[in-house]
Amino acid sequence: MTDRRVDLLFDARHIRQSGIGTYIATLLPSLEETFVKRGLSLAVLANEGAVPEVQHATVVTAAPAVMYTVGEQRVWAHALSTARPRGFWVPHYPFPFAALRHRGMKLFTTVHDTMHVRPAEISGQSTARRAYARTMFRLDGRFADLVFTPSEATATTLRALSPRARTMVTPIPVDEEWFAPVDPALSPVSGPYVLYVGNAKWHKNLPLLLTAFGDVAGEVPHRLVIAGSGEALRGGDERVPALAAALGDRVQVMGRLDFAVLRALVAGADLLVMPSLHEGAGLPPIEAMASHTAVLASDIPALRETCGDGADYFDPTDRAGLAALLRALCRDEDARAKLAARGWAHVTARQAGLSLAPAAEAVAEMVRLGS
Template identity: 45%
Template sequence: MAATVHDVAQLALRGNASGGAAVRTVSRFLFRDLRRHARLLLFNSEFTRAEFTRCVGVSPAEKVVTPLGVEPRWFDAIPSPAAAVPYFVCVGNVRPHKNLRLLLTAFMRVAVEVPHKLVVIGQHSGFRTRDEDVLKDLNAPGDRVQFLGSLPDALVHQLVAGADAMILPSLYEGFGLPALEAMAAKCMVLASTAGALPEICGNAARYFDPTSVEALTALLREQASMDQHQRNAWVERGQERARQFTWNHTADLTANALERILQSGN
């Protein structure tokens, strides 16, 4: 048996963020079954591989990291009408570990100093673990914060490409594909130091402590006043980083791992 593990959030997180006791119990059973019987385990990041061992246990299976890839279309120039005011964008579901509460708090602190809006894109319905308090807070700041829900891919691309920066405040992240997509679209990334984000973003993102409102507030303030020369340098670094993650590379790593397992006959 071979399996791909994208994260072990159901075991790593606590309380409502994990999906509750029932979800944790089922997840623990499924992951332990993988630990015992899988011959090959594929992980999207070194972080997830380490988390599997920490939360599930040591497995005799071969363990291979197969990072996700960025769709080539994200590198394409896309018409993006000039926004009336600059804005920050956040792409992520409204769940507690996405840490939108910290982002909202930090943004409202800096909103009195900068003209920016905050645009939040992501699904908010159908989750046992959605953050109801954040959903209420999203409606509080008037037109300075816009929660757009789920959108077509083309529109997400357009909004990301036109943003001053993408903010990823997650407390737990198994990979962080939106960060790479933003980099490909020439959008700067402000990312938390949690989970796999530093591993995936490397030196192409600006980082903050996801437990510190003050840290993110300061970073948003700096971002809003950054000159074009600095922005261009970060954008170039981001595109270079995003080009390192391709689906062809993912496919090659996966195929090679499967071939080794088949040839071993174990």
């Protein structure tokens, strides 16, 4: 670090996580470009061994600390004392208590979803964890100068928890690599298959997909492929492993995949299904659309907002309804092609001019005016 006071410290410690990591990696280039253009200084807080590639930012390394812990609060306290930033951006919802000791510093947070306060049957969270999350959301809304959300649906649920929250909706664009041609030979799966991409947490509602697929497995040639984000079926909804095992070789489970392999897997699927009970936005469906793959999504506000008319929808509590859609689409290649074409039209229209640059610009302007 130099003796000059940093204009913004951005927390990039979780760049290797799935959803938040995608957000951080997508945002950083816009942040760098914006701060260089405005003559402002940017520092990036990174875990040792997980330093993002930056060209114009100063890197502040920290010892790894688990999210939602006292250790994370200590990392923030030390970083703020070291960098003395004019602004601090935490791209997830836990509130940094040390920010309260730095008067005049602008605070920015990103709330990707409010899943952690949903009922236990949706979130899988204990009463204590839900209380913790509710406290964090309320502190974000009260003290953050600006809270970013990836959808209006998330902004609405946040304001219900914290009515004073100043929110800015900045939808996340699909990485341009998803639109490029793929090598089908890289797909680890042969034959027709229905695909799920994500973890096995409670709100992902995988039991619905597994049971609905089980209802039609004897009528269609497809397998159900579950591609996890490093966790596969571990550490989530405890019902899922047994349901998957009961379907034998009709279900194939795989963990984290190289990006090129994942793209080939998504592009090769006949259908991608996202059965979630709750989401902040939902990237897998629009990534599938960019891969010319037909999408079925649960009928919840965030997925309706993100997927528009590019997907077909089902009630995430209706096993028979999902089974009927799977049966119809797995049997009808023409219907799948029409659905995939709708998805492609939607995602290309959505992508036009979409970026996280407005978020970077808003932060830069507030930091500049507050300095």
